[in-house]
């Protein structure tokens with residue numbers, strides 16, 4: 118009785134209600150516990166489930182599990198416990214399935230083998246533990262020993278369940294704290310007033326022009342949503358400057374490498390932006406010439422893929438060179454299109470598209486950039502276009518999400534401090550840390 122008293126006290130003290138799913142003990146666990154006066158308040162039910170059919174019918178144990186792992190298996194015990202927990206008003210479920218003897222089971226499982234499962238529901242999460250034990254003795258000695266063993270181990274596994282729940286709560290808390298801190302660092306916000314953001318960012322461009330004494334804004338228009346939005350903001354800013362009596366011009370640049378596959382999108386973006394001026398500069402000759410000069414200077418590449426990747430970054434830097442050439446000649450500021458999603462992932466070419474004088478999209482998640490585009494009246498096809506850096510000639514129009522290994526939805530959720538999957542969190546955090554050098558000034562001695 119000492120064990121039964123102790124377990125009853127434990128259940129009452131911890132406000133636990135028990136359900137059992139018993140195969141070889143066939144109700145003995147509940148029956149034993151019920152010997153203790155007052156134990157009833159901690160018992161919801163005891164199910165005796167012998168046949169595979171009843172295990173399936175009352176507990177939802179799958180026939181596939183039974184076939185694959187055998188009736189006497191921890192897999193079956195675990196599904197029995199899950200069924201007992203789900204189908205009843207209980208916080209803890211005990212399950213067992215075994216060979217009490219005297220006849221052996223259908224397979225080679227030795228007599229006296231019992232598989233156990235303990236399942237707990239804590240704060241809505243389920244925690245499962247399993248064990249397999251072998252008991253000596255006659256059929257009924259095995260059954261009683263198994264029933265007592267299931268009860269005896271209950272406090273142990275309940276404590277493990279509480280420990281792991283606390284641990285995962287702390288982990289979740291600290292993960293969310295990391296997420297929040299990075300969001301703050303990148304000036305991300307979970308909610309924005311779209312109209313206000315458009316005005317604020319347009320006015321910001323005007324202010325920078327005024328304070329820097331520069332009269333021109335310069336930006337490459339790719340046909341992607343970032344340059345579409347930044348380009349329209351730039352055009353609105355120069356128009357506002359002109360309304361204030363100042364001289365101001367926006368120079369939009371087409372910067373294809375050879376023939377751009379999505380040239381129609383670039384043209385649609387220009388039609389929407391209505392820039393003061395358009396310059397069309399093909400960067401292929403300059404990019405290829407640099408690669409060829411490197412190679413004739415003795416530079417070699419590991420393989421064609423590496424050569425193509427390096428050429429991709431050369432293209433991005435060539436675009437930067439072209440934009441700065443125009444800015445230099447016109448007293449202009451080069452606009453960068455980096456937003457918080459790309460900043461978080463360091464997904465830009467250092468001193469390529471990452472180089473700029475002014476970054477009006479800072480802090481916006483990708484979906485927020487799209488919202489600004491929509492509000493500005495950009496064509497839906499551009500607003501919703503799948504992002505591509507489109508730098509690799511061997512993989513034209515390769516989607517950013519393929520290269521990043523995580524979706525923009527997940528990146529945006531991370532930035533907007535919403536819950537993300539563990540996998541996404543880990544990928545994002547690893548990438549964020551690895552690319553920290555791109556968000557900082559060059560490493561200097563002090």
Ligand SMILES: Nc1ncnc2c1ncn2[C@@H]1O[C@H](COP(=O)(O)OP(=O)(O)OC[C@H]2O[C@@H]([n+]3cccc(C(=O)O)c3)[C@H](O)[C@@H]2O)[C@@H](O)[C@H]1O
Nearest residue numbers: 430433459463464465466467470505506507508517520554
């Ligand atoms: N810890 C560290 N501290 C200081 N410097 C460090 C460093 N680790 C690498 N570096 C240096 O950084 C340089 C590599 O950086 P980088 O040249 O940028 O090259 P990398 O990051 O390798 O490539 C740029 C990536 O950005 C993507 N991208 C580029 C342009 C536009 C877009 C888009 O979304 O449109 C995306 C592109 O597809 C590619 O995956 C190397 O010189 C390397 O040694």
Ligand SMILES: Nc1ncnc2c1ncn2[C@@H]1O[C@H](COP(=O)(O)OP(=O)(O)OP(=O)(O)O)[C@@H](O)[C@H]1O
Nearest residue numbers: 337338339341342343344372373454470504505506
């Ligand atoms: N073919 C191109 N022509 C002109 N500018 C380009 C071209 N490709 C890239 N750029 C410049 O480099 C920037 C970075 O490219 P990125 O792909 O991140 O932005 P995007 O194309 O505007 O939008 P998305 O990321 O949705 O594709 C562009 O915003 C644009 O200013």
Ligand SMILES: [Mg+2]
Nearest residue numbers: 339341505506
């Ligand atoms: Mg793009």
